[in-house]
Structures are given as C-alpha cells and as structure tokens.
Amino acid sequence: MKLLKSTTKNTAVNAGDVTNNTGNYTMTKRVYLDHAATTPLDKRVLKVMEPYFSEKFGNAASTHFFGEEAEEAVEKAREDIAKAINAKPGEIYFTSGGTESDNLALAGIMRTGKKCEQLVTSNIEHHAIIRTADSLKKEGFETKFLSVNKKGFIQIEDVEKALKKKTRLVSVMHANNEIGTIQPIKEIGEACHKKETLFHSDAVQTVGKEKIDVEKMNIDMLSASAHKFYGPKGVGFLFKREEIKIEPLMFGGSHEKGLRPSTSNTPGIVGMAKALKIGIIEMDEENAREKKMRDRLVKESLEIKNSWINGGFPKIAGCAPLGFDFVEGQSMLLMLSDKGIAASTGSACNSEGLLPSHVLTALGLPRVKCHGSLRFTLGRENTDTDIDYVLEVLPPIVKKLREISPLRGK
Template identity: 40%
Template sequence: MNTPIYLDHAASTPTDPRVLERMLPIFTGRFGNPSSIHAFGRDAQAALTEARDKTAAFFGVRSRQLIFTSGGTESDNLAILGMGAAKEYRGHVITTQIEHHAVLHACQRLEQLGTAVTYLPVDHTGRVSAEAVREAIRPDTYLITIMYGNNEVGTLQPIAEIGAIAREMGIPFHCDAVQALGTEEIKPEELSVDMMSFSGHKIGGPKGIGALYCSEKMKLVPQLYGGLQERGKRAGTENLPGIVGFAAALEFALADLPEKRRKLENIRSRMLEELSNLLPAETVIINGNTDYRLPHILNVSFPGVSSESLLMNLDLGGVAASSGSACTSGSLELSHVLKAMQLPEAVLHSAVRFSFAESTTEEEIIRAAEICATSVRRIRKE
C-alpha cells in the first residue's frame, strides 16, 4: 500500500523532531511556573526569557514587544479587539474581504459593539490596492488590519506600502503574518507594522502557541483577565514548552530562507507541470497572483469538477489537500476569498489548494498529480 501524501502544509505542519527535542526537557525537568519565586520558578523564567529573546531577535524587535498567545487566532483577536476596547469601539477600522476568519469575525464583533468597518475589495488575483487603503481612511480610523500572505491562494499584499501610508497618517497597522511566516523575511518595524500575528504550527512548531508583536506605542486592552503575565496583556500561565518549541521552530524554519524558497518554488512548479501534462491546459486554472505570492501554495481550479468531489477522491487515493482555510474546510460554503476575487462560477466551485514543504518529494508530487488527474477525468466521465 502506498504511503499517504500530505499536501496541506498551509493548514498545519508536522512538528519538526528537532523542535520536539528542545521541548521535552521543559516538560520533564523545567516544569515550574515562571511566575513562582522559588528555584523551580526561576529556572522556568530563565527558559522563558531565553526563548523570548531568541524569538524577538528573529523579528528584529525588542523582547518586551512580544506577547505569547495560544496561536494566530488569539493574536489577531487581541490586536483587533484590544485596540477596539481601547477606543471604546468608537471609530472606524479598515480591513479586506479576503482576511482569515480570525480577523473577519473579530471585525464583525467590532461592528456589533459600535465600530464602523470597511471591507476593501481585491482584484482578481486576490491583491488589495495600497491606494484603496489610503482612500478608505477617515478622520476616525483607528486601525488598519491586512494580512501579509493569503492562506488560500498565496497572494502577497503590499504590506510595506500600506505600512508607509498608515505611518504617514498616524494610524496603527496590524498584519496577520501567520501564513507568510517561514517563507518570507519578516521584520515588522522595517515594514512600518505596529502589530503582527504569528503561529507556531505553520512552521514545524507545536500547535497551541503563537505570538503578537506589539509596538510599545499601542494601547491594548487585555482580552483575558487573571494574572499579570505578558506585561499585563495576556493573563494565564505561559505555555513554556510551546514557547520554547516556537523559538526552536523559528530557528530551523528561517535558517536559509533563499534556499528554502527555491526548493518550494521547484516543488510547486513541478506539481503544476505534472498537472498540465496530464490534463488539457485550459482545464487547469491557477488562482492567485503570479508575481506576488507565497512559494508553498498552489490553488488551482478544474472547471467541471466540484471541489468537494475532487477532495474526496484525492483522500480516497491517499492525497491530503484542501479547499482553502482549515478552519472552514468542514463547511460546504464557497471560499470567501475566491468569491472576493470575483472568479467565474466554474472556477469558483472547482478550486483545490495544494501546499508543500521542503520535505515534499518529487515522487510524491508525481503520484499526487497522477491521482488528481485520474480523479478529475473520472468525475468528468472522460
């Protein structure tokens, strides 16, 4: 029996064994509460400080500007709802129609509480215009929140340009960088970003750990109440094994980004080449931006084939792929990202996302493409 092929790394990655090796001593030997004053607590606090310093160094920020959270969703919520609470939910927020639901649903909550929200459209490649952001700014705009790279189609947004506009206008700028982390060089301060969200399980780290970079200029109202951990911004005993694992995952994931990107580009290109060789070119349609994109995501439509049917066939053939965000893949609803891109109905209903890792082999790509092409022909009854 053939080994299953995992092509859904944008949803979650396997934990790097080297990361697990760093985490295990924390579970078994440095298990104290970092807030305790005895030797066990001090030892845990030392491990926490070391991991925080390492993590901050990767992003080129100061250690005190990092808030450890349970993941990308909490980081997004803390930034958006924390800023909203600081403004007593009065004013205006700008976002886009293709954000992750962690951002969109947080913005919808702001609307329920009295904030006005503008959801900017994107072009047919999933990219927002920086000038559209400028034009949407109002005198009472208190936050701009736009993702770095889209998790469904991989399109990169003009973050530096938007950051420059936000800085010029004196408006705080939050960026969800969860999907871009691990393939892009990310320095929040160089991008004029005031808050940036990250998650560990997208880069070979454990699930349940993330971080929010937060400039000291930002006045966030905590969304969890309890102790004074994380400089009073996020109550609760720190997930020390997860934090150490996150720092280790960053170390390994960012070790040689140019080489990693080259490998991922080659894997993506090979998958597309194989699909194009096995199926008529006009029946394999790439979704997303061809120039500004993440290297590990390939979103492709097969008109005449429903996404649900194809994913079921792929799964039966031992290939794990996705129709988009893992947070909504159990739903039959069409992708809000693809709808925002205003794609033709046949393209919209037949999209599948393949996402890769450096460890993805050529053999896996060839076999996955063959299984996909066979499934497409079967469903089309060719």
C-alpha cells in the same frame, strides 16, 4: 470538514498504512500537501521542548528555582523571537496561536478608542480577522472591508482612500492562506503611517517562511502561530510596539504584563523559538526547493484542459491553488485522500454547508469555479517523488469526475 472518520479497526499491514472508515482497504502511500493548514512538528523542536514537560516543569511565574528555570527559558525565547523579526523582547506577547493574536490585536486596539472609530481590513482575511471585525461592528465600531483585485492583491490607492480621521487601525494579512498571495505590506504600512494610523498584519502564513522585519515593513502589530512553521500547536505570539496601548481580552494574573494572563506554556514557547530559528536559517534553500516543486506541479497540472491557478504572484513558495472546470473540489479531495494524498479546498467548505470560499469569491470567481478549486501546499518533507505521484493520480481523477459531472458542457 472531516472527510474520513477515524476508525478503531486497524488492519494496517505496513508502517504508514492506514485504513479508511470502512476498514476495507489500506493505503500504502501518504503524501501530505496541506502545510497551510498545519505543519508537522520538527524533531529538533520536539527535542528542545521535551525537558520543559518533565524535569523542567516549573511555572515561569514562581519564585523558586523551578520557576526561574522556566522563566529563563521563556525570556530567552522572547529575545530570540524578537530578534528574528527585528523587534524588542518587550514587544513580544505569547498567546495560544494565530486566532488569539488576531483577536487581541483588533479588539485590543479598537476597545481603547471611541465607538465612532473605524477598523479597515480586507475581504480575503482569515476568519480570525473577519469575524472579530464583525463582532466589533456589533459593539458599535465602524468596519470597512477593502476589496482585492482579480489576482488577490490590495491596491495601495484603496488603502489611501479608506484612511479617514476616524480610522484607528488597518489590518491586512501578509500572505493569504488559500491563494498564497503576498500583499505589499511595506507600502500599506507606509500609507497608514502617513495618516498616523496603526497597522496590524496577520503573518500566520509567513512567519518562519518569509523574511519579516517589522521596522522595514512598517508593521505596528503582527500575529504569528507556531504550528504553521513546524512548531507546536496551541502557541503563537503577538508583536506590539512598546508605545501602543491595548486592552486585554482576558483578565487574571499579571503574565505577559497583564495583557495575556494564564500560566506560560513553557514547552510551547521554547519550541516556537527553536522552530522560528530553524525556519530562518533554512528559509532560502527550502523556499527555492519548494518553489521548484510547486512550479512543476502547477505547470503540469495546468496541462489538464479547462484548469487554472487561483490568485497571482508573488505567492508563498509551496502554494499551488488550482481549479478544474466541471469537477467538484470536495469529490476531488475525497478521491485524492483515497489515494493517500492530503490536500484542501481552503475554506470552500464549512460546517454550515457548502458555502463558496470568501477568498475565491473576492477574486470574482463564479460559485461553480469556487467549488472546482483545490489547494496543494507543499512543505519540508515533500520530495519530487511526491509531485510525480500527484501528477500521476490527479489527471485520471479529474477525468473520472468530469465523466460523471452534471456540470459538463454547461
């Protein structure tokens, strides 16, 4: 949901200043703490992408030197990405992002089977999975949504119990986008393979941020999206083991072995490979840095009375999903935004109305606590100074909202 409408009236006085939708005041500070939604493009990534927009603009499918130049870059990116997750280059399919990869994995597999077959997933997946599963149900497939425990984790016994002869695919996300919980993927994959069932994981929140080895982690298919790891928007990939047959979602040319027709997004693909390389090289150091800042943010925020953290650990490094009684998350977001701090309520709010987040509801959180929840997700540009600022601004906002809250004392 858009909190501030864009304005054509620009009265900014300093670099970085912005006006609100009324144009009445300026913000001198901008602290971005919504990296689970998207990340800024790394300048090193932009640099390697640039030539492929202009002088190396060829269509990778063309049989002349412009095409060959682009094709070489696409295939080099495929090799690098495959290596990064311990897969083979021929197992990487370029897509437009996480949503398409998820749709392709689920619908692609299920539609190669019989209508009586089953898809097992969880009730905390991203809507790209949940709504694809709902749509497959309408097509006649059976779907089962596994519940998570109060901390937000899938229990292996529940996966084992759900696995039937008719189960064709299990899909469980690596890390959750709202609460950051990292699922026991290796063990879930192992349970699936014991029953000769395929295992897909939506790793959109972890690729480039956590170590991924599809062999060691028993993953047969995996979805990723470049804009979550400081790469460009509108590009992602699906890893699919060579021997697995899937149906395409779209029909057209023979790009990506006919599984994903349409002219290759060469700059995007080149940028994604570079972003992943940087992510892997800098991962340990960056995660340690973000974890330290996140832990301080969580610890000091929880000093505010009647507050809590959503979901248990392990969590992705920069994720701080917090909750405050007697306040409304959307109001907190607006007030933080007025102070130049960008956070999120996850999927607590959508265009259909103020529905509580399906993820928080799955944890067993009552509706009122879902609405008091807020997600800060840290990233590369954040510093201790940003955390100091949030810790200075957040307590008075919570206090102010509580003073006017009709929920107080109930």
